[in-house]
Amino acid sequence: MKIATWNVNSLKVRQQHVIDWLELSHVDVLCLQELKMPDEKFPRAELAEKGYRSWFAGQKTYNGVAIIVRDGIEVDETQIVRNIPGFADEQQRLIALTVGGARIVSAYFPNGQAPGTEKFAYKLRWLDALAQWLKDELHVHPKLALLGDYNIAPEDRDVHDPKAWEGQNLVSPEERAAFFKLVELGLVDAFRQFEQPEKTFTWWDYRMLAFRRNAGLRIDHILLSPELAQACTLCEVDKTPRKWEQPSDHAPVIAQLG
DNA sequence: ATGGCAATGAGACATTGA
Numbered sequence: 001m002k003i004a005t006w007n008v009n010s011l012k013v014r015q016q017h018v019i020d021w022l023e024l025s026h027v028d029v030l031c032l033q034e035l036k037m038p039d040e041k042f043p044r045a046e047l048a049e050k051g052y053r054s055w056f057a058g059q060k061t062y063n064g065v066a067i068i069v070r071d072g073i074e075v076d077e078t079q080i081v082r083n084i085p086g087f088a089d090e091q092q093r094l095i096a097l098t099v100g101g102a103r104i105v106s107a108y109f110p111n112g113q114a115p116g117t118e119k120f121a122y123k124l125r126w127l128d129a130l131a132q133w134l135k136d137e138l139h140v141h142p143k144l145a146l147l148g149d150y151n152i153a154p155e156d157r158d159v160h161d162p163k164a165w166e167g168q169n170l171v172s173p174e175e176r177a178a179f180f181k182l183v184e185l186g187l188v189d190a191f192r193q194f195e196q197p198e199k200t201f202t203w204w205d206y207r208m209l210a211f212r213r214n215a216g217l218r219i220d221h222i223l224l225s226p227e228l229a230q231a232c233t234l235c236e237v238d239k240t241p242r243k244w245e246q247p248s249d250h251a252p253v254i255a256q257l258g
Numbered sequence: 259a260t261g262g263c264a265a266t267g268a269g270a271c272a273t274t275g276a
Contacts, residue, residue, distance in 0.1 A: 061266055206263035
């Protein structure tokens with residue numbers, strides 16, 4: 001089973017990119033973030049026509065997450081989860097579903113704006129609640145994958161210019177500590193299980209020709225429970241759709257399980 | 259320190275993102 005995550009920065013604008021990339025990449029499960037649309041606008045029928053079922057938690061203007069599954073892959077939706085259980089949140093940032101026997105979590109972590117702000121405090125609270133929930137979830141589902149836009153670059157090698165970024169939002173010690181709390185639960189960064197090209201990133205600012213200069217960050221991740229990490233044979237960033245016309249500022253990350 | 263760009267809602271420009 002091939003799984004992937006992609007922050008599309010508006011599914012309305014990127015709908016055709018998603019359909020084209022599903023065909024191109026042959027992924028079985030695609031987790032999306034930043035749909036920026038209410039549920040009634042989700043292109044369920046268009047995706048169904050192409051051979052995919054969709055589960056989503058959307059809202060107007062901001063946030064919104066989805067899991068898209070290729071027909072023929074077994075889905076158990078009896079234990080579908082929207083948002084972090086026990087964490088009251090107006091913002092639609094998480095959806096979880098059992099696909100092909102694995103617990104698949106699609107998550108859009110808060111941006112945080114800047115250390116010291118109320119949004120940053122919310123980001124840390126959200127991360128804390130996520131870790132608490134995952135601790136239990138991992139016991140129930142030993143095969144678990146947490147895919148999404150984490151809005152955290154875990155290490156300096158995930159940052160194009162670590163000096164310039166030092167202490168800033170997305171790389172601050174508090175955020176990185178929260179990331180490694182997830183690792184302490186037993187989750188494994190699938191990308192780092194394999195040899196990777198230097199300076200591989202998943203997000204590049206639209207401005208200042210950042211993509212052309214490869215001035216990016218690796219903030220989109222696939223974390224796997226030990227059982228799935230063992231089964232994982234490949235993890236890579238696909239920069240292809242970032243080169244298409246009117247792209248999302250993020251590139252998708254893919255992991256092959258088994 | 260600020261802007262650069264893109265998307266949204268609204269119907270000009272403020273807000274958010276990362």
